[in-house]
Amino acid sequence: MSDRLLVSTRKGLFEFTRSNAGRWAVSRVSFLGDAVSLSLHDRRTGVTYAGLGLGHYGVKLRRSRDGGASWDELAAPAFPPMPEGHEEKLPDGRPWPWRVEQIWALEAAPNGELWCGTVSGGLFVSRDQGDTFSLVRPLWDHPGRKNWFGGGADMPAIHSVCVHPTDPRTLAIGISCGGVWHSSDGGESWELSARGMRASYMPPDRTDDEGIQDPHRLVRCAASPERVWAQHHDGVFRSDDGGRSWSSIENVTPSVFGFAVAVHPRDPNTAWFVPAVKDETRVPVDAKVVVARTRDGGASFEILRAGLPQENAYDLTYRHALDVDESGERLAFGSTTGSLWLSENGGDSFTALSEHLPPVYAVRFA
Amino acid sequence: MARVTFTKNLERHVACPSEDVPGATLRAVLDGYFERHPLVRSYVLDEQSELRRHVVLFVDGRQVAERKGFTQAVRGDSEVYVMQALSGG
Numbered sequence: 001m002s003d004r005l006l007v008s009t010r011k012g013l014f015e016f017t018r019s020n021a022g023r024w025a026v027s028r029v030s031f032l033g034d035a036v037s038l039s040l041h042d043r044r045t046g047v048t049y050a051g052l053g054l055g056h057y058g059v060k061l062r063r064s065r066d067g068g069a070s071w072d073e074l075a076a077p078a079f080p081p082m083p084e085g086h087e088e089k090l091p092d093g094r095p096w097p098w099r100v101e102q103i104w105a106l107e108a109a110p111n112g113e114l115w116c117g118t119v120s121g122g123l124f125v126s127r128d129q130g131d132t133f134s135l136v137r138p139l140w141d142h143p144g145r146k147n148w149f150g151g152g153a154d155m156p157a158i159h160s161v162c163v164h165p166t167d168p169r170t171l172a173i174g175i176s177c178g179g180v181w182h183s184s185d186g187g188e189s190w191e192l193s194a195r196g197m198r199a200s201y202m203p204p205d206r207t208d209d210e211g212i213q214d215p216h217r218l219v220r221c222a223a224s225p226e227r228v229w230a231q232h233h234d235g236v237f238r239s240d241d242g243g244r245s246w247s248s249i250e251n252v253t254p255s256v257f258g259f260a261v262a263v264h265p266r267d268p269n270t271a272w273f274v275p276a277v278k279d280e281t282r283v284p285v286d287a288k289v290v291v292a293r294t295r296d297g298g299a300s301f302e303i304l305r306a307g308l309p310q311e312n313a314y315d316l317t318y319r320h321a322l323d324v325d326e327s328g329e330r331l332a333f334g335s336t337t338g339s340l341w342l343s344e345n346g347g348d349s350f351t352a353l354s355e356h357l358p359p360v361y362a363v364r365f366a
Numbered sequence: 367m368a369r370v371t372f373t374k375n376l377e378r379h380v381a382c383p384s385e386d387v388p389g390a391t392l393r394a395v396l397d398g399y400f401e402r403h404p405l406v407r408s409y410v411l412d413e414q415s416e417l418r419r420h421v422v423l424f425v426d427g428r429q430v431a432e433r434k435g436f437t438q439a440v441r442g443d444s445e446v447y448v449m450q451a452l453s454g455g
Contacts, residue, residue: 054409057376057379058418060408098413098414099413
């Protein structure tokens with residue numbers, strides 16, 4: 001069980017801690033006033049990372065070795081200088097800058113590697129706990145990368161890095177919009193494989209193009225790593241081969257649209273989603289906040305609403321703002337309107353920990 | 367030596383004291399400052415050495431139009447200000 005929750009918001013990083021009496025409360029606020037796009041606590045090393053997006057001053061990465069009491073500034077992941085005369089354009093002709101716009105994925109691998117996905121499409125890896133990062137060139141230099149485009153952000157963005165729990169050289173990453181890319185050699189080579197995903201926002205002859213799919217979020221089951229769940233722009237998908245091929249799950253209630261997904265760490269058939277109205281309005285269906293849970297691999301879904309607002313609620317949950325702890329019992333999610341809910345029974349019932357936070361970008365058990 | 371001064375707002379994030387820095391061009395002055403205070407560089411310039419979108423430079427009261435390169439000459443008594451652009455606010 002995890003008793004700590006890191007909540008990254010538009011105006012700072014909020015740490016919630018559970019008391020012995022079972023009450024969750026804010027125990028620390030870091031970076032108050034600054035946008036924190038994502039945070040990560042690596043239990044193996046005890047190191048906590050926070051990715052900041054300072055409106056005027058760019059993307060920053062901070063590291064704490066004392067649980068958030070103090071933070072060091074690291075050199076944030078950054079592209080190498082663009083070669084003189086080199087022009088880089090998105091498929092629509094706009095410039096594609098070699099510039100990190102946002103930290104949008106942070107994952108610690110069992111072999112000590114720290115993976116960082118970014119808005120603008122760069123994947124970076126650190127092997128010294130964030131002291132230095134290097135751009136994963138084989139992916140950046142792959143000709144297929146040039147087909148990516150923005151979805152949710154102006155630039156293509158790597159939002160999910162799924163590291164295989166027992167073979168950390170096996171990686172699957174999710175890109176909006178660029179499909180699902182795989183490496184089985186620690187990032188030295190990459191291939192696109194997202195068979196079965198479909199994109200109805202594209203012209204008919206591009207609908208099945210694997211390289212332009214918009215998975216909003218990918219999560220891999222820790223105990224059954226071949227099982228990967230995706231909340232995609234066009235619905236929910238399930239993979240049983242590590243994310244290479246996908247089956248569409250059509251019957252998610254009350255909607256197949258959303259951003260976030262979490263998978264039970266031991267039961268690959270149990271996953272949670274936070275549905276919303278597809279896709280221009282992006283508010284809860286009927287203004288009721290609910291969580292959709294499957295326990296049978298997507299054959300059926302329950303709508304979980306106990307403890308969640310059921311009228312006039314316009315909370316949207318972003319892709320990183322839902323998490324489950326290692327027990328599979330504690331589930332938390334936050335919203336764009338500053339609400340944060342927690343369940344200690346796998347979603348059967350929720351408690352509002354706050355309804356007054358800044359807009360929540362990411363929620364993560366520490 | 368040109369005097370380099372930063373918006374007070376930046377001090378919240380990184381130490382950036384006003385200092386006199388030698389150099390005949392804006393670029394030389396900025397590089398000289400960043401050599402002394404390496405952390406400040408990434409707050410002002412991005413990884414392509416371009417001025418961040420919402421940062422503006424002034425030399426002797428005039429806004430600098432160059433986003434990169436910074437070839438303009440500065441005098442020994444010039445005042446260089448690194449400010450936030452209101453566009454980012």
